[in-house]
Amino acid sequence: MTVDLHCHLDLYPNARDVVKEVQRRRIAVLSVTTTPTAFRGTTRLTEACPQLKTALGLHPELAAEREHELALFDELLDETRFVGEVGLDGSRRFASTRDAQQRVFDHILRSCSDAGGRVLSIHSRSAVTPMLGALARVPGAGIPVLHWFTGTRQQAEVAVATGCWFSVGPTMLAMAKGIELVRQVPRDRVMTETDGPFAALDGGPAYPWDADRAVDLLAEAWELSTADTKAQIDANFSRLVAASASPQL
Numbered sequence: 668m669t670v671d672l673h674c675h676l677d678l679y680p681n682a683r684d685v686v687k688e689v690q691r692r693r694i695a696v697l698s699v700t701t702t703p704t705a706f707r708g709t710t711r712l713t714e715a716c717p718q719l720k721t722a723l724g725l726h727p728e729l730a731a732e733r734e735h736e737l738a739l740f741d742e743l744l745d746e747t748r749f750v751g752e753v754g755l756d757g758s759r760r761f762a763s764t765r766d767a768q769q770r771v772f773d774h775i776l777r778s779c780s781d782a783g784g785r786v787l788s789i790h791s792r793s794a795v796t797p798m799l800g801a802l803a804r805v806p807g808a809g810i811p812v813l814h815w816f817t818g819t820r821q822q823a824e825v826a827v828a829t830g831c832w833f834s835v836g837p838t839m840l841a842m843a844k845g846i847e848l849v850r851q852v853p854r855d856r857v858m859t860e861t862d863g864p865f866a867a868l869d870g871g872p873a874y875p876w877d878a879d880r881a882v883d884l885l886a887e888a889w890e891l892s893t894a895d896t897k898a899q900i901d902a903n904f905s906r907l908v909a910a911s912a913s914p915q916l
């Protein structure tokens with residue numbers, strides 16, 4: 668099965684067509700959202716499709732302007748076992764919102780912990796160390812899946828010790844650093860993603876079916892056949908879904 672563990676389905680201009688194609692190809696998608704307000708509409712987009720899950724999110728780039736939506740986040744948290752996109756962004760462009768980002772992320776982790784844990788799709792661009800620090804302070808938040816991780820080897824080591832998983836896409840795996848990461852971390856903690864439509868591929872947005880290209884690149888990096896790589900990702904996905912359904916993560 669093709670799995671896209673981090674895709675913004677609701678942000679494609681032709682979202683309904685993408686959902687239809689995803690169903691036709693029987694792809695499993697975790698559709699992450701960027702604000703709590705977007706959660707219900709995105710859930711409706713995918714409610715007829717059991718292999719499509721919607722995650723409740725508050726993107727760090729929007730944390731400052733949407734901090735008031737944390738109350739709605741807490742209200743909606745009972746409705747899903749998946750949280751994302753959440754996290755921290757340390758790039759200069761968002762330097763002025765770092766305090767708000769930290770408050771929002773800490774709040775979300777505590778809420779997840781109070782709710783018994785969630786699977787979390789986490790953004791950590793230029794903010795790996797504070798992100799890992801926040802996770803370490805709230806160990807009951809659930810299973811962190813680091814999306815498009817670009818930290819150092821040492822940070823990856825800490826992330827693995829903290830229980831993190833990694834979701835990797837074709838654009839990330841086109842770079843030597845991405846390949847180095849998937850060779851370093853345990854294979855049973857790796858998932859495929861696309862980050863469409865934000866991530867670009869061949870001059871257009873990436874689509875959920877492009878997760879297959881991540882499988883091909885993983886197969887090369889791991890020196891496995893495509894079939895064995897697919898089997899590894901399938902097994903990982905089954906474990907993650909089973910864990911997400913357990914009352915206490």
Ligand code: MN
Binds near residue numbers: 673
């Ligand atoms: Mn994203």
